[in-house]
Amino acid sequence: MTQDPLNVLIVEDEVLLAAELGYLVEEVGYRDVGHAMTSGEAAELARAFQPDLALVDVHLSDGPTGIDVARLIAEDCGGVALFMTANVKRLPEDFAGACGVIGKPYSEYAVKTALTYLGHCLREGRAPGLPPPSLHLAPAWADRWGLADIKKAS
């Protein structure tokens, strides 16, 4: 592959989950740029590394601050967040700028297929097809990636 690998930041306060996610990120060919456990660390790492994608748990060591992290990444860092949470229903309607959510508990396969799919979307600006069942896209990003046309065609 001649393309640069996607840079991925992991924002998760359970270190074992973060460690495992790090492996999965690398197994699909992306770069794991760092792990944050609090919103403060996440902000610091996001500003330093300008990740393309951040995997963000809603509940971090300093509270339900993952929402703010997602917004910051979308507005100030030129990247986009993907939520990974057990509380899919409690996300704000606009997804705080994040591109979607994977519900916990997720499987290894669910994460890998979602990462691969999102990598394609982010590079091409267009979805390669319907998202994998584990991945729920934010409405704004589904629009941007042309999901309406894809649904019509399928």
Added chain:
Amino acid sequence: MRSQAEVRALLHEVDHRVKNNLQLISSLILLQARRAQDPSARDALRSVLERVNAISVVHRRLFQAEDMERFDLAQFVRDLVADVTATGPDTIDLRLDVRRIDIQAAQAAPVALVVNELLSNALRHAYPDRRGVVEIVVRRIEGAPVIIVCDRGVGLPDPTSPPRGFGLTLADLLCRQLNAECSFTDLEPGVRATVRLPVEPQMAA
């Protein structure tokens, strides 16, 4: 007395913790599987992971439904298949013929484990050349919820008699717990595994 809102908030909290703990368990197993040098140790950890995943699929659905006491078996099978269709660049074609059947939420985890064992048994052993069809059927027959997993592969040496692998022993034990009948039919070629859950009087519609 707690208000309904408080009860709901507590339930959400418990749900959240169960899901996070399941995630923690599967991450632990995966991390250890990565470290394991011995292939048979790695395989054993992978099978445990699969079983934990089946329970995770149950919990992901359980609190999403409007009615938390019922569990839609058909949706579970779709979710499970979406997760396993997975494991590697597989050429086995999985076909679903599933209709909505609600079972009691309390039965969801053991039923999920049984389905997982039958499916992974077929995927693992039916087609040594990794080519073929595995069909899963979920429907009511004479009021009873029935799950069928069917392949056209090499078949079991003698599917009706022991000794069996751990997976099928597990399925047997769980069927006993569920008061379900589990039978294997030789299709020559292939195997049809049928699990028939007991009829619930109020759900037999």
